[in-house]
Amino acid sequence: MKKFACILLTLLPLSLAAQNIQYHWDFMKERNYPTVTIEMFRPDNYGSTFFFVDMDFADFKDMSLAYMEISRNQKINKSCPVLAHIEYNGGLFAGPNFGGQIHNAWLLGAAYPFSVNAANFELQANYKHILRSGKEANLQLTGVWDTPIGNTKLSFSGFIDIWSEKTFFSNDRVLVLLTEPQIWYNFNKNLALGSEVEISNNFIDDDIHIFPTFAAKWTF
Secondary structure (H helix, E strand, O other), X not given: OOOOOOOOOOOOOHHHOEEEEEEEEEOOOOOOEEEEEXXXXXXXXXXXXXXXXXXXXXXXOOOOEEEEEEEEEEEOOOOOOOEEXXXXXXXXXXOOOOEEEEEEEEEXXXXXXXEEOOEEEEEEEEEEEEOOOOOOOEEEEEEEEEEEOOOOOEEEEXXXXXXXXXOOOOOOEEEEEEEOOEEEEEOOOOEEEEEEEXXXXXXXXOOEEEXXXXXXXXXX
């Protein structure tokens, strides 16, 4: 699943509010289909709101998956650098002869945004509860980054999630890793071309998977 190229940095100026639409072509043999992602990030005086929606088109015709995440970072007080974080995840998937739901999940915890020169980062620690799954709540650690590369038009962004879960392929709790680094060449403030690489372990199955894409992004 794509997550966010736009970093959740509440303390940045309000002018950095942005919305974008991305087109990703997963060209590996296992996928070989397009994904359209819509993102929005909007800070305000009390924190920031972020959401994205992923739409897969596995047969290049009809939508085969719709998945969304929406989250809120809320200031605790003016002087506290740590923010309260709440997040919802969920979606649907369908195939020629099957379909189902991606169970709703709620995350609650804390976020710490910070900057190092021109590079922006955020660290999160959340308890994750997947509804109606029979799975225990577990800790999820998340890191997000967004940084220019030198004085070029290149930028490097992405996220990494690490959590533990009893998966459908294991009766024991395993450590799940999912990361999606993105690199973009920004022709101007609106148009960017680049690539995303989804890297996972114990996410699809108990193996390591690497799925690169060709991508285009338009920021409004």
